Structure formats: C-alpha cells, structure tokens
Amino acid sequence: MDVFLMSLPTILxxxxxxxxxxxxxxxxxxxxxxxxxVNIGLEGVMAIGAFVGFAIGKMTGNLWLGLVVGMLAGIxxxxxxxxxxxxxxxxxVVTGMAINILAPAIALFGYNLFVGSxxxxxxxxxxxxxxxxxxxxxxxxxxxxxxxxxMGYLAFVxxxxxxxxxxxxxxxxxxxxxxxxxxxxxxxxxxxVRVKYLACVLCGALAAAGGAFLTLxxxxxxxxxxxxxxGFIALATVIFGRWSAVGxxxxxxxxxxxxxxxxxxxxQFQAAPVxxxxxxxxxxxxxxxxxxxxxxxxxxxxxxxxxxxMR
Amino acid sequence: MAELLRMEGxxxxxxxxxxxxxxxxxxxxxxxxxxxxxxxxxxxxxxNILIGLYQPTExxxxxxxxxxxxxxxxxxxxxxxxxxxxxxxLIDDMTGLENIILGDKRHKSARLQLAEDRxxxxxxxxxxxxxxxxxxxxxxxxxxxxxRVEIMKVLFRGADLLILDEPTAVLTDLExxxxxxxxxxxxxxxxxxxxxxxxxxxxxxxxxxxxVLRRGxxxxxxxxxxTTEQELADLMIGQKFQENTYQKVSAPGAPELTLKDVSWxxxxxxxxxxxxxxxxxxGEVLGVAGIDGNGQSALAQLxxxxxxxxxxxxxGPDGSKIAVFSPQSFIDAxxxxxxxxxxxxxxxxxxxxxxNLVLKQTASDRFSSGHGAxxxxxxxxxxxxxxxxxxxxxxxxxxxxxxxxxxxxxxKVILARELESHPxxxxxxxxxxxxxxxxxxxxHNQIIAQRDAGCAVLxxxxxxxxxxxxxxxxxxxxxxxxxxxxxxxxPPIKEISLAMAGK
Ligand SMILES: Nc1ncnc2c1ncn2[C@@H]1O[C@H](COP(=O)(O)OP(=O)(O)OP(=O)(O)O)[C@@H](O)[C@H]1O
Ligand SMILES: [Mg+2]
Numbered sequence: 001m002d003v004f005l006m007s008l009p010t011i012l013x014x015x016x017x018x019x020x021x022x023x024x025x026x027x028x029x030x031x032x033x034x035x036x037x038v039n040i041g042l043e044g045v046m047a048i049g050a051f052v053g054f055a056i057g058k059m060t061g062n063l064w065l066g067l068v069v070g071m072l073a074g075i076x077x078x079x080x081x082x083x084x085x086x087x088x089x090x091x092x093v094v095t096g097m098a099i100n101i102l103a104p105a106i107a108l109f110g111y112n113l114f115v116g117s118x119x120x121x122x123x124x125x126x127x128x129x130x131x132x133x134x135x136x137x138x139x140x141x142x143x144x145x146x147x148x149x150x151m152g153y154l155a156f157v158x159x160x161x162x163x164x165x166x167x168x169x170x171x172x173x174x175x176x177x178x179x180x181x182x183x184x185x186x187x188x189x190x191x192x193v194r195v196k197y198l199a200c201v202l203c204g205a206l207a208a209a210g211g212a213f214l215t216l217x218x219x220x221x222x223x224x225x226x227x228x229x230x231g232f233i234a235l236a237t238v239i240f241g242r243w244s245a246v247g248x249x250x251x252x253x254x255x256x257x258x259x260x261x262x263x264x265x266x267x268q269f270q271a272a273p274v275x276x277x278x279x280x281x282x283x284x285x286x287x288x289x290x291x292x293x294x295x296x297x298x299x300x301x302x303x304x305x306x307x308x309x310m311r
Numbered sequence: 312m313a314e315l316l317r318m319e320g321x322x323x324x325x326x327x328x329x330x331x332x333x334x335x336x337x338x339x340x341x342x343x344x345x346x347x348x349x350x351x352x353x354x355x356x357x358x359n360i361l362i363g364l365y366q367p368t369e370x371x372x373x374x375x376x377x378x379x380x381x382x383x384x385x386x387x388x389x390x391x392x393x394x395x396x397x398x399x400x401l402i403d404d405m406t407g408l409e410n411i412i413l414g415d416k417r418h419k420s421a422r423l424q425l426a427e428d429r430x431x432x433x434x435x436x437x438x439x440x441x442x443x444x445x446x447x448x449x450x451x452x453x454x455x456x457x458x459r460v461e462i463m464k465v466l467f468r469g470a471d472l473l474i475l476d477e478p479t480a481v482l483t484d485l486e487x488x489x490x491x492x493x494x495x496x497x498x499x500x501x502x503x504x505x506x507x508x509x510x511x512x513x514x515x516x517x518x519x520x521x522x523v524l525r526r527g528x529x530x531x532x533x534x535x536x537x538t539t540e541q542e543l544a545d546l547m548i549g550q551k552f553q554e555n556t557y558q559k560v561s562a563p564g565a566p567e568l569t570l571k572d573v574s575w576x577x578x579x580x581x582x583x584x585x586x587x588x589x590x591x592x593x594g595e596v597l598g599v600a601g602i603d604g605n606g607q608s609a610l611a612q613l614x615x616x617x618x619x620x621x622x623x624x625x626x627g628p629d630g631s632k633i634a635v636f637s638p639q640s641f642i643d644a645x646x647x648x649x650x651x652x653x654x655x656x657x658x659x660x661x662x663x664x665x666x667n668l669v670l671k672q673t674a675s676d677r678f679s680s681g682h683g684a685x686x687x688x689x690x691x692x693x694x695x696x697x698x699x700x701x702x703x704x705x706x707x708x709x710x711x712x713x714x715x716x717x718x719x720x721x722x723k724v725i726l727a728r729e730l731e732s733h734p735x736x737x738x739x740x741x742x743x744x745x746x747x748x749x750x751x752x753x754x755h756n757q758i759i760a761q762r763d764a765g766c767a768v769l770x771x772x773x774x775x776x777x778x779x780x781x782x783x784x785x786x787x788x789x790x791x792x793x794x795x796x797x798x799x800x801x802p803p804i805k806e807i808s809l810a811m812a813g814k
Binding site: 168169170171173174176177180181183184185186187188189190191299300308309 | 400409422
C-alpha cells in the first residue's frame with residue numbers, strides 16, 4: 001500500500017497525460033457517431049496529426065502553428081473518409097480501415113523525407129507546462145491536473161462545451177437526430193449531408209489534435225506507430241462513455257489510469273517482462289467492453305449509409 | 312372554394328419502373344381529399360414528391376396558383392406542407408417534445424427554447440384535444456400516441472396542407488374516431504388534408520373528394536357524395552370488385568393444438584397471458600378479437616415457439632404435452648406463420664424476392680445439394696417465377712429486393728412461402744394490415760382455402776370486421792385473459808364488443 005501511495009502522483013500524472021490524446025480523439029468520434037458515421041480511421045487520422053504537428057512545429061519553431069496545420073491535415077484526410085461514406089455511400093468500416101492503412105503510410109513517407117534530408121530534424125520541441133498557482137500544489141492531484149500544457153487544459157475545457165452543445169443547442173438536437181434517423185431529420189428540413197460532413201470536419205480536427213498532442217506534448221519525436229492503438233482505444237471509449245462528452249472523459253481517464261498503473265508497475269517490478277504491464281490498459285479495454293459494450297446500441301442509424309430516396 | 316394545390320403531369324421513375332406516370336391531382340382549401348389506390352399504385356411516392364423527399368422525373372407543382380419547386384423537405388415545410396408518413400418518422404430516443412420541435416426555425420437564438428415551445432405545443436394540444444405525454448420517450452409510447460406526435464409535428468409548423476399517409480392502419484376504432492374529429496376541426500379552419508386509406512368505410516366517412524390511382528396513373532377524381540363504395544373499388548382495381556362471403560364451419564376436425572391454463576408473465580397487463588385455455592381444431596378458423604396490446608403478441612409468440620409458458624400446458628395433435636419450445640421444432644411440426652411485423656419478422660428486406668421465397672426450404676434437395684451447401688439458383692428462380700404467377704406478386708423481377716416491394720406484395724411473398732409447405736397449423740397475425748381491398752380479398756381466400764384443406768388456422772387481428780368475416784369461432788382477449796368464446800355464424804356482435812372492452 002505504501003508503495004502504491006508513493007507512486008500515486010506518478011500514476012495520476014501519467015493518467016492525465018495519457019488521457020488527453022484519447023479524450024480528444026474520442027470527442028471527435030462522438031461528433032462522428034452522433035451523425036451516424038462510425039469512423040474507425042481515427043488511428044490513421046491521429047498519425048497524420050502527430051506527424052504534421054511535429055514537422056510544422058519543428059520547421060517553423062511555432063508549436064501552435066504545428067497543431068493548427070496538423071488539424072487541417074487531419075480534416076483533409078477525414079474529408080476523404082466523408083466523401084467515400086457520405087457521398088458515395090461506401091462501407092464505413094472498409095473506408096475507415098483504408099484510412100488506417102493509408103494515413104500512417106503517408107506520415108511515414110513524409111517523416112523519411114523530413115528527417116532523411118536533415119537528421120537534426122529528428123527531435124522536436126515540446127510545449128511547456130503551465131502550473132496554476134495554488135492548485136498545482138494540492139497533494140497527489142495538483143501536479144497531475146493543474147500542471148499541464150495549455151493544450152491539455154484546452155482538451156478538458158472542451159468536455160463541458162461539447163456536452164452543452166448536444167444538450168442545449170438547437171443545432172445539437174438536429175445533429176443527434178441525424179445519427180438516430182436521418183430520413184426523419186431530412187423530412188424536418190435538416191440537411192443531413194451537411195451535418196455529416198461537418199461531423200467529418202470536427203472529427204478529423206479533434207483526432208488530429210489528439211495525435212499532435214503526442215508529438216508536441218508527450219514525446220519530442222515522431223516514430224512510426226507512435227499512436228500505438230490509441231485511435232482504437234478511443235473507439236472503445238466512446239462506447240464505454242455512452243456517446244456523451246462527460247462519459248467519454250471518464251472513460252479516457254480510466255484508460256489513462258491503467259496506463260499510469262502500467263508505468264508504475266514497470267518501475268516497481270523491473271525483472272518482469274515489460275510487455276506484460278504494457279498490456280494492462282488494452283486488457284482493461286476489452287474487459288470494459290465485455291461488460292458495458294452491448295447494452296445500449298448508441299445512435300440508431302450509426303454505421304448505416306444514407307441516401308434520400310432509399311426505402 | 313379556392314385551389315390550394317395542383318400537381319400536373321407528375322412522373323417518377325425508379326430504374327426502369329414508373330411508380331408515377333403523368334399523375335394529376337388538385338386539392339382545394341378546406342377539403343379532405345383522399346388518394347385511393349391498390350398497394351404499389353404510387354400513392355406514397357406521389358406524396359413523397361410533394362414533400363420534397365423524392366424528386367419527380369417530370370411534372371410541375373403549383374401552390375395557390377404559383378409554380379413551386381420543392382427541392383427538399385425544408386422547402387415543403389416553408390410552403391406550409393406537412394406530412395405524417397406511412398412509416399413513422401420519429402426519433403425513438405428523444406422525447407415527444409424534442410421530436411416536435413426538432414429542426415424548427417422560429418427562434419433566433421441558437422439555444423433550445425424548450426419552455427416557450429412547450430407552451431405553444433400545449434396550446435395546440437388544448438385546441439385539438441391531442442393527448443401527448445411530452446416528456447415520454449417515443450420508444451415508450453403507444454403507437455396511437457406516436458401518431459399524435461407526428462400530427463403535432465405538422466401542426467406545430469403551422470401547415471396549411473396536411474398529408475396523412477395511411478394514418479388509420481395501426482389505430483383502434485376509437486382512435487380513428489378521435490383522428491377524424493381532429494381532421495374535421497382542421498378543415499373547418501380552412502386547412503386541407505390529403506388522406507390515404509385502404510378502408511372504404513373510412514374513405515366514405517371522411518372525404519370530400521377522392522382521386523383514384525391505378526398502377527401509377529391517376530384515373531379519375533370524384534365527389535364522395537356522387538359515388539359509391541362499389542364504384543370506387545371497381546375504379547381502383549380496374550375491374551369489377553367482388554367481396555366474398557365464406558361458409559362457416561360448424562363441425563371442425565380433431566384438436567390440433569390445445570392450451571390449458573397457460574400463463575406467461577401474467578403480472579404484465581398489456582402483454583402477458585393469464586390462465587388462457589383454448590383449443591384449435593383442424594379445419595377451422597379461430598379468430599382472436601381484441602384491442603391491440605392485450606396479450607396478442609404473447610399468444611402469437613407462444614404458438615410459434617418463441618416463448619415457453621410460465622405455467623400451464625400446451626398439447627399437440629395427439630394430446631401429448633409439448634416440452635420443447637423453439638421455432639425450429641414448431642416449424643418441423645408443421646407451423647406456418649404470417650407474423651405481425653412483416654418487415655422485421657417475415658422478410659429479409661435486403662434479400663431478393665426469390666431468396667425470401669425459399670428461406671424455409673434452403674436445406675431441401677429441391678433447392679440445394681448437400682443439405683443446403685450448394686444452392687440450385689436455377690431451381691430457385693423457376694420456383695420463384697411460379698410463385699409470382701400463382702400469387703399475383705407484382706414486382707419487376709424476382710431478383711428485386713423484398714424491401715422495394717409495396718406492403719401488399721411483401722405480404723403475398725410471405726403467404727406464398729408459408730403456404731407452400733402445406734402447414735398443419737397456420738398462425739396469421741394482422742394478416743391484412745395496410746393491404747388494399749384486392750390483396751386483402753386474395754389473402755382471405757387463401758386462408759379459407761387452407762382451412763378447407765384441413766389446416767387449423769389461428770387468426771389474430773385488431774380489425775373486427777376481418778375477424779367476423781373469417782372466423783368459425785371467435786374468442787376475445789382482454790388484458791391477457793380470455794373473456795369468452797363465441798360462435799362465428801351469427802355472432803353476438805354487441806356481446807363481443809363489450810367483451811373487448813373488458814365488460
Ligand atoms: N425508393 C424506391 N426505390 C425503388 N422502388 C420504389 C421506391 N419507392 C417506391 N418504389 C416502388 O414504387 C411503387 C409505388 O410504391 P408506393 O409506396 O408509392 O405505393 P403505395 O401506393 O403507397 O402502396 P401502399 O398502399 O402499399 O403503401 C412500388 O412498386 C414500389 O416498389
Ligand atoms: Mg404507401
């Protein structure tokens with residue numbers, strides 16, 4: 001128990017750090033699925049965001065510019081997904097998988113050009129942490145929650161905003177109806193196609209931001225496979241968090257907690273194989289889905305193609 | 312009276328098939344105008360064009376003499392056209408109020424103005440006597456209330472022209488009367504209504520004028536005052552329509568299925584069964600009358616082996632107790648089933664008509680080799696063509712998906728499949744819901760033919776006229792209990808009606 005208490009600050013710190021990229025991506029996925037688009041291409045979009053954020057940040061020396069351009073790149077890739085699934089009514093899973101294969105490959109190609117031409121490009125800069133005076137000194141949680149990068153804070157601030165949008169905004173209600181019953185939405189004059197494209201833009205931007213967090217705040221380098229399945233975890237988080245912003249926050253933190261536990265245990269039991277501990281967050285995800293996965297099916301028309309004259 | 316709507320020369324093509332061809336329709340202010348036509352005549356298609364969900368291949372639409380182009384449902388709403396669709400357009404996961412205000416643009420503020428909208432809705436409720444629980448989720452509402460939400464959606468948007476596409480198909484007689492009252496007060500205010508129904512009695516009662524559609528074309532518009540049920544029916548099917556009456560059977564054969572004091576979740580008033588005893592004989596139609604939601608579904612599920620009773624016994628033809636309740640064992644014992652919801656339980660919508668027709672027999676040598684391993688597509692297609700011919704299934708090809716057929720033709724596909732195996736027991740649940748008079752007649756004839764061939768038929772229907780017409784014996788279900796069983800020849804109608812109300 002003492003050992004646990006001693007490592008708790010580390011665990012919590014890792015928890016919050018680990019939660020942010022998943023939170024961002026899963027907030028994006030909430031928008032996507034609320035509009036009926038199951039986007040399993042999160043992993044790929046995150047990879048693009050991670051690389052572009054890294055490269056532009058390094059090239060210009062402006063990390064915020066890196067983030068913004070990374071998000072734009074994510075939007076571009078996700079609009080490809082949108083075009084295939086919304087306009088061409090292609091299968092969402094297949095298209096998402098294609099994005100997962102295509103996007104990291106583009107990122108790796110770009111990385112090889114970028115670093116191959118100049119090995120000094122291999123290491124980028126990191127955003128600085130901003131401690132909130134007073135709050136940052138609270139035992140255990142202070143350093144974890146109140147000594148983050150600005151980007152981390154922003155991610156958490158998004159949660160109540162998204163929640164409020166779906167709950168209290170007229171457009172939030174319309175948005176939800178598209179994922180539940182697009183034909184009904186259409187009969188009420190809601191432009192279903194436009195909502196779906198908007199969802200793609202938001203999802204692309206947020207998932208790419210989640211990816212960019214990895215290279216701008218987490219580690220200063222880009223490596224192939226840096227996203228490490230976080231895109232898929234985010235998909236699970238959305239189910240686990242019941243398609244709501246607040247639920248997704250809880251689920252992301254829970255995942256982050258197990259990630260932190262993994263780091264702490266690695267430090268504690270150095271003789272044991274590392275891979276065993278690394279497995280913890282992922283094993284937890286599977287167990288969580290076993291228990292919470294299927295009771296609610298989420299938005300009714302989720303994953304289904306829509307065209308107006310169908311019957 | 313002034314003209315409100317005129318549709319001229321409307322055509323709509325799906326692939327090579329014309330669902331509407333050169334259709335004209337003219338509606339005046341303050342009238343109830345009925346569209347009459349067989350299943351697949353193109354009524355819903357025409358209305359979907361009017362509401363902007365479908366784009367016409369050809370034709371023009373005028374509102375109050377001005378040509379309008381209804382390029383999307385939003386435009387239709389702006390022109391004051393509202394529609395209650397044949398298949399409800401509701402968001403199950405939202406409350407009544409949320410469904411009503413969804414997509415409405417009256418407020419400038421981007422935030423929802425729920426309190427204010429609730430007041431508006433309550434005013435309308437008051438005015439037309441529309442009873443809706445605004446805070447209940449749609450998925451928890453009765454069908455009747457869901458429909459009132461649909462009507463409220465249209466009224467809330469202030470429509471001048473309401474389209475009601477088969478609103479009465481799912482309503483009880485009492486609810487139909489309530490709907491008609493609402494319709495009358497709307498037309499009294501000068502609003503116009505386009506009404507669609509297959510029930511001639513309703514059409515005669517509520518309409519001012521009727522336009523008849525046949526196979527996608529508009530045939531004629533008549534004043535109801537100047538015509539008769541018979542004339543309309545003849546126009547609709549294009550030949551003389553004759554309704555059969557059937558001889559009732561007074562001495563049926565041996566018992567085929569016996570329920571003895573069967574209960575299933577008896578504590579549930581609207582869905583359980585309580586001490587139900589009944590005997591179904593070979594060669595008779597036993598009709599179950601009663602208002603929807605009084606245990607009919609549970610009874611149907613029991614007879615198809617989907618649920619097993621909590622207590623009581625079910626006996627087969629030889630008096631032996633049935634121990635295993637599974638759909639497969641019931642089918643093997645000779646059950647034919649025309650289920651309640653054809654789209655969910657009767658057909659696989661995405662599969663072709665031919666495939667749906669052989670679903671039950673894919674393992675037979677006739678349609679496959681190696682016990683279903685390798686399908687004989689040739690044999691399946693030949694069989695499907697034959698079935699199409701025999702059952703008058705109207706489709707462009709047997710390889711068309713089942714979901715693209717009109718309701719009546721979907722039902723004919725199910726009937727063809729279920730009767731092909733010559734069932735010993737036929738369960739028919741709401742077999743003609745939403746069907747036109749021709750298809751209804753066809754299905755009634757088929758059911759009686761099965762009876763005459765010695766099949767035991769259990770008919771469950773909310774349409775009292777249908778029960779009276781077909782049943783040799785009538786039993787009444789109320790809150791899961793049997794209120795009484797009556798003879799089908801010269802039935803005591805008054806007594807039965809009272810029993811249906813639980814008296
Ligand atoms: N979206 C569609 N795609 C293909 N075919 C369609 C489509 N909508 C309608 N049809 C076809 O057009 C014809 C007319 O259908 P419609 O739904 O208008 O009939 P209806 O008169 O409303 O019949 P019912 O009384 O059964 O409701 C049918 O043969 C149907 O199969
Ligand atoms: Mg129709």
